[in-house]
Amino acid sequence: MKPINVCIIGAGQFSQCFVPLYQAHPLVGEVSLCEVLPERLKAEGDRLGVSRRFTRYADVLAARDIDAVAIFTQRWSHAPMALEALNAGKHVYCAVPAATTLEELHALIDAVERTGLTYMMGETSLYYGSRLFMKEKWDAGAFGRFVYGEGEYYHDMTHGFYEAFQYSGGKDWKQTASYPPMLYPTHSVSMVLSVTSARATKVACLGYVDRHDDGVFRKEVSRWQNNFSNQTALLQTNDGGAMRINEFRRVGQSGGRSVRGRLYGTDGAFEEQTNGALWTTRDMDGSEDVEPLIHCQGVHTHEQWEAIKVDVALKGEFTSGFAEVHQKYRARLPDAYRTLPNGHEGSHQFLTDDFVTAVYHGRLPTCHVWDAARYNAPGILAHASSLRDGEWLDIPDFDSPTP
Ligand SMILES: NC(=O)c1ccc[n+]([C@@H]2O[C@H](COP(=O)([O-])OP(=O)(O)OC[C@H]3O[C@@H](n4cnc5c(N)ncnc54)[C@H](O)[C@@H]3O)[C@@H](O)[C@H]2O)c1
Numbered sequence: 349m350k351p352i353n354v355c356i357i358g359a360g361q362f363s364q365c366f367v368p369l370y371q372a373h374p375l376v377g378e379v380s381l382c383e384v385l386p387e388r389l390k391a392e393g394d395r396l397g398v399s400r401r402f403t404r405y406a407d408v409l410a411a412r413d414i415d416a417v418a419i420f421t422q423r424w425s426h427a428p429m430a431l432e433a434l435n436a437g438k439h440v441y442c443a444v445p446a447a448t449t450l451e452e453l454h455a456l457i458d459a460v461e462r463t464g465l466t467y468m469m470g471e472t473s474l475y476y477g478s479r480l481f482m483k484e485k486w487d488a489g490a491f492g493r494f495v496y497g498e499g500e501y502y503h504d505m506t507h508g509f510y511e512a513f514q515y516s517g518g519k520d521w522k523q524t525a526s527y528p529p530m531l532y533p534t535h536s537v538s539m540v541l542s543v544t545s546a547r548a549t550k551v552a553c554l555g556y557v558d559r560h561d562d563g564v565f566r567k568e569v570s571r572w573q574n575n576f577s578n579q580t581a582l583l584q585t586n587d588g589g590a591m592r593i594n595e596f597r598r599v600g601q602s603g604g605r606s607v608r609g610r611l612y613g614t615d616g617a618f619e620e621q622t623n624g625a626l627w628t629t630r631d632m633d634g635s636e637d638v639e640p641l642i643h644c645q646g647v648h649t650h651e652q653w654e655a656i657k658v659d660v661a662l663k664g665e666f667t668s669g670f671a672e673v674h675q676k677y678r679a680r681l682p683d684a685y686r687t688l689p690n691g692h693e694g695s696h697q698f699l700t701d702d703f704v705t706a707v708y709h710g711r712l713p714t715c716h717v718w719d720a721a722r723y724n725a726p727g728i729l730a731h732a733s734s735l736r737d738g739e740w741l742d743i744p745d746f747d748s749p750t751p
Contacts, residue, residue, distance in 0.1 A: 351377035352415040352439075352707055355408045357429065359383035359392035361512060361658050362443060363420035365666055365691050367396045369700040370418065372684040375708045382408050382417075405429065409436035416466075416707055419443060422516055422524065423532060424571075427452035430467065434459040439466040441703040444534045446720040450728055450744065453721040457746060460717045468703045468713035469720035473499075473535045474542055475695035477642030477671035478609050478620045481627070482543045484673075490629065491613030494544045494587050498610040499536030500594040502622075505564065505577075507602045508661035522563060526570035529595035530579040530734065533727020534720070536593045539609030546587040547722050552740045553581035553730035558598055565598075581730035583743075593730065605693065606665070644668040644694050652689045666691040674698075712749060721746035 354370050356363050359381055370379045380400035383389035393401045402408050408417060409432060416439035419429050427447035430440045434456075446469045447453045460467045473479055485491055503509060505525070513525035530553060541547065555576030558565035567573045577598035583591045604622030611618050616629040618638075625642055628635040646653075646669040656666045667689050670678065674694045681701050690697045699714070706713035715723075729741045 349708060351375050352704065353378040353380070353413055354416045354418055354441075354704075355380040355382055355402065355411075355414050356398075356418050356420060357382045357405060357408065358420035358422075359385075359388050360420060361515060363418070364392065364396065364657060365689070365696050366418060366420065366700060367398065368688055369685065369697060370704070371397070372682065372688060373700065373704050374682050374684065375704050378413075380408070380414065405432070409433060409438065415439060416441065416703075418703070423527060424448050424524075427456060431455055431459055434463050434465050434467065437463070437465070439707045441468050441470055443470050444472070445469075445532055445727070446534070446717070446724045448531050448728065450725060453725055453728075453746065456717050457721060461750075466703070466707045466713055467717045467720070468706060469534070469715045469717075469723075470699045470703070471534050471538050471542075471715045471720075471723065472692040472695040472699065473538045473607055473609075474715060475674070475698045476539075476605075476607060476609075476693040477644065477673045478605075478618070478625055479539055479542065480673050480677075481625070481638060481642055482609060482611050482618050485616060485618065485627070486543050486611075490616045491611060491618075492615030494546065494585070494589040494611075494613055496589055496612045497540030497544070497591040498593075499539035499591065499608070500596070501532070501535045501607045502594070502596045502599045502601050503606050504599050504602060505560075505562065505597055507606075508659035509597070510562075511659040512662070522566075522569050523571045525564045526566070526572065526574045528572050528574045528576060528579070528731045529597050530581065530727045530731035531572075533593060533595060533730065534723040535607045536595060537726050538715075538723040539607065540591045540611060541585070541722060542719070543609075543611060544585070544587060544589075546585040546589070547745060548583040548591065548726040548743050549586050550740050550742050551581050551583045551726050551730045551733055552738045553579055553733040554738050555579050555734035556598070560598060576734060579730060579734050581726070581733070583726055583730075593726070595727070602661070607693070641672045644671045656689070668693050670694045716749060718746055718748050
């Protein structure tokens with residue numbers, strides 16, 4: 349089979365990390381770029397060394413020699429664009445979230461089942477050191493039976509988000525900076541459910557009405573009439589346990605890891621903080637400090653650090669490097685990746701390789717569409733619950749891929 353041709357959709361802040369990884373992958377042929385803003389397309393195309401460029405998504409979908417699209421557009425646009433691509437016969441890699449409604453999730457599953465094409469949601473949490481550590485312990489049976497889990501994504505607006513939303517939304521950025529936190533749930537939900545392989549069956553959620561005077565989370569300004577900057581959800585899982593998810597955009601915390609997980613079983617427990625992680629079991633005397641195993645160290649050079657165009661508050665996250673726990677998994681990555689940057693707690697290189705190899709070999713990708721729905725739907729219903737004063741809502745079962 350020929351190497352696959354991939355078009356990166358959206359030349360924003362996140363895709364700049366992935367263009368070099370697609371370009372360097374030996375199973376990828378041509379990498380092209382699509383961006384609606386012509387000046388941005390020119391600047392980023394020149395900077396990243398991409399010669400084939402598009403300003404219209406429809407032209408990408410019509411191009412017969414493009415096998416796959418990697419969608420890095422704004423978070424609410426993902427499902428419609430992924431559906432268009434699948435219906436046009438393209439494989440899809442999509443940044444999180446997969447969707448903002450349950451209908452979109454059902455439509456994505458239908459489209460993948462109908463077309464047989466590859467769809468992968470690029471869930472960065474799956475390769476976070478803490479999640480890999482938990483998964484290894486889980487698979488070894490060291491947690492025992494699942495009791496309770498916590499997942500959280502804390503990202504205060506002042507921590508590079510004002511700049512990111514201004515870059516993304518232009519002069520009307522406040523309309524979209526108010527995106528409901530629970531509609532971006534997959535980092536935190538997957539921290540628990542990707543380890544236990546369970547699904548959440550019902551959810552109740554409370555919203556924190558924002559009081560900041562920056563005018564972002566205002567019903568009259570927000571495209572979603574959203575005035576919650578923080579949301580907290582309690583969920584029941586189908587393995588008899590419970591979990592708590594926090595999505596906070598107004599919180600007095602910065603630095604360290606913004607996505608964290610905690611998992612308690614009948615035999616063992618893992619607890620992660622922004623800087624620090626402990627493993628313990630019922631029979632241990634005290635806890636083991638596992639932070640050195642999961643703490644990422646930059647593999648970036650000064651030039652790579654400079655080359656990432658994001659607010660300085662986000663640079664560390666975008667160029668995180670690897671942790672000790674990643675090392676044994678690196679052997680499967682292309683040799684060319686050894687000298688390339690890696691970001692979001694070690695995840696970018698693994699996710700890119702997962703998608704490319706899944707398409708090339710016709711395998712189910714790491715975060716397939718059914719998993720994407722399992723991580724995404726709880727947040728959609730959590731947001732709905734918070735609008736109904738914390739009413740318990742049932743979460744549908746999206747099933748699993750047919751073998
Ligand atoms: N850890 C993570 O998983 C993580 C981290 C950062 C961002 N993200 C996600 O990645 C996505 C991109 O984030 P970002 O910060 O780069 O966003 P961004 O807004 O900076 O960039 C999006 C770009 O897409 C372009 N675009 C919009 N519609 C388009 C279309 N139809 N065709 C072509 N281009 C189009 C926009 O003009 C913009 O330049 C977001 O959905 C975000 O949620 C995920």
